[in-house]
Amino acid sequence: MQDADATIYLTCTSNMISSGQREVVAYLVREGYVDVLITTAGMLAEDVIKTAxxxxxxxxxxxxxxxxxxxxxxxxxxxxPSDRYVWLGAIPLGLLHDFDSLIEDGMLADTIGLIAIGGGVPRHPPFMTNLFRGGADYIISISTGMEGDGSLSGAPRTRQYRGGKPKTMNG
Structure with missing residues (x-):
């Protein structure tokens, strides 16, 4: 992915950050190995909660x-403890603006690499975006999703990447 100068998307669920992988993800973003990070709001909320x-x-x-x-x-x-969540309140996010930018940037990129760790919601935006451009060029997918649960995370490769055949696929 890096040799091809791909725009690299990393998706992960919030529990990965909460349960100890925060520094790994932060390193990848900080050092420029990842161009776009997609996760759930729980990552931000739980990170903020932990500070206080x-x-x-x-x-x-x-x-x-x-x-x-x-x-x-x-x-x-x-x-x-539940009181950790109560004091946080609402954190306003420009979700629709971010989603529009995600689609536009993804469609305009010459080369796309996707690294999807875990399942669920974070996977969907980059996979959907790549439907518009004929699929991602590189994909690494790590998930415990199982075929038969009807999810993108558990779908076999042939269905999971129906947006086009990637040049390189691992996972």
């Missing part, structure tokens, strides 16, 4: 009912 009210580490086998009774949300072994 840290999360707590817990056990993976903790009792779910007991956690709920205590008002504790869970991100695997990270425990987030």
């Amino acid at each position: 009210k840290p999360f707590k580490t817990g056990e993976l086998d903790a009792d779910e009912a007991a956690l709920r009774e205590q008002g504790i949300n869970r991100l695997e072994n990270l425990f987030v």
Whole structure:
């Protein structure tokens, strides 16, 4: 992707940031390995929350009912008391403007590389954008999605990349 001077999109879910991969993603963006980062709003919200009210580490086998009774949300072994979310309030984002720019920039790029880690919503904008240009040139896809759940994340490669055949595909 880099040798081809591709515009590189990285998609990931917010839980990846919350559960410890923040520095990896930040490094990739800061050092210019990634041109566009697409994630869910939870990434921003949980990152902001952590700066003022840290999360707590817990056990993976903790009792779910007991956690709920205590008002504790869970991100695997990270425990987030509900009061952490309450004080945050609304963060206004120019989502439609960002989406328009994403489509326009993606359609105008000479070469596109997609790195999709995890599933869900963050995957959709770059994959949809590339439908307009005949598909991405390079794709790396890492997901635990399973065929049969009807999701893009779990679709076999032949359906997942129907926007066109990439030059290089891994995952």
